[in-house]
Amino acid sequence: MTADSTPALVKQADADTEGPAPAGPAAARGPRARNTKAYLRYVAAKILGAIVSLFAVLVTSFFLFRLIPSDPVKQMTGGRRVSAEQLQSLRHQFGLDQPMWKQFTSYVGDALTGDFGTSFQFHAPVMDKIVEALPATLLLTGTAYVLYSALGIWLGTRTAWRNGSTSDRFNTALALTLYSVPSFWLGLLLIIVFSVGIGPIPGMFPTGGLESGNETGFAYVLDVAHHMVLPVITLVAVGYAQTLLVMRSSLLDEMGSDYLTTARAKGLRDDAVRRKHAVPNAMLPTFTLMFVNLGHVVAGQILVETVFSWPGLGGLFYQGLSVPDLPLVQGLFFVFATAVILANTLADVLYPLLDPRVGR
Known part of the structure; x- marks a missing residue:
């Protein structure tokens, strides 16, 4: 027997003395913890994706409905003859005379608090009309x-x-x-x-x-x-x-x-x-x-x-599109998109619980 082989034999003897590794809850805790961490990372990624999607909806809703070839202020007057000063006063009242970038920042800031402005045709807060319907x-x-x-x-x-x-x-x-x-x-x-x-x-x-x-x-x-x-x-x-x-x-x-x-x-x-x-x-x-x-x-x-x-x-x-009522349409568009995004995110979060192959 060589000197190099002795330590190996001693280690083998020690291992035999110690017996097999413990089984049961302690042994299963490792894979279970890894699966939990993987699932939490998966959920965090889906939630982050939903947040990014919601912000994209905010941007889209702001610029998309401003491409409608119509003057919302003139639509608000219902075809009545009004002076240029009155039209300018209405534009100022609803912030339509401000630069586009300022309108956008105000819109995003207010939308994050649930304030989508005042409806042009109903002269009431948009969120009140949404809650009512x-x-x-x-x-x-x-x-x-x-x-x-x-x-x-x-x-x-x-x-x-x-x-x-x-x-x-x-x-x-x-x-x-x-x-x-x-x-x-x-x-x-x-x-x-x-x-x-x-x-x-x-x-x-x-x-x-x-x-x-x-x-x-x-x-x-x-x-x-x-x-x-x-x-x-x-x-x-x-x-x-x-x-x-x-x-x-x-x-x-x-x-x-x-x-x-x-x-x-x-x-x-x-x-x-x-x-x-x-x-x-x-x-x-x-x-x-x-x-x-x-x-x-x-x-x-x-x-x-x-x-x-x-x-x-x-x-x-549909009523908002007919005018067009920009605050009302933007608010409803955001609510619709939010509902769909949240439903899809909820499905993504629950799916791994039904099929463990997902999210690994």
Whole structure:
């Protein structure tokens, strides 16, 4: 035995004496801590990206709507004959006579505090008008969102699992047709058929609005629900079609996976294989779509709300564009974009919790 080999033998003996490294919570703490740090870095990156996107929206909203070839001050006068001094006074009142860079810095500073100025046409703070119209939008689009998400997931699962059947071909063809139809066109068609009088019962549903204006108590609730029928059907028809197609495509991709074959080989019933194994994995793309659509619950549906004269954010945005009402349009544009960005960021943050492969 050489001198060089002795230390190695001693170290080996010491290692044998000490025994194996401890296992259990202490050993698992290292990988768990690394995964937590990686997830926190991932979340921080997504939040930073959202902040950058929001600032880009501020810049875009300021310059984009100033490209509209119209003088907002003249639009405010409603075509009345006013003197040049009065026009200049209005421009000074709304800060439109200041240099562009000064208007921009004032706009960004005020927007960060939630102050988007005063509406040209309503002569009221923009944020007050947004808060006033928000409940109507949430009522309409929120109801439609819940209905078309549930319907799309359910039908998408059934059609994919019965791929090639008559019901699959019918539901897929119907979904493709509805997804291709413009929502405002479908809304107009429903008004013509069920409101104007071409349908089986003339005037079955009101042509638009949120309420009749002369109901109270439970009768008021029924009146609002009556007004919601056609716009909700319009939104559900288009929204469920998109959800169905995404869910069906995702589930078809999963159906050829080896783990489903293994589950069947173990004796699991077809319904259990679908419910416990295939659908949860196929839900990941649909989950992303649902969060994207969640942002549009706040952003509203401009064309649908306009067609049905719904007093929500979408209809308010259309009124602002018609003038044009720069403070109102800029404020609504920022609110819409913020809702979509926050919904996407929330989806990005939650996605790794559903699929650990993301964010590593």
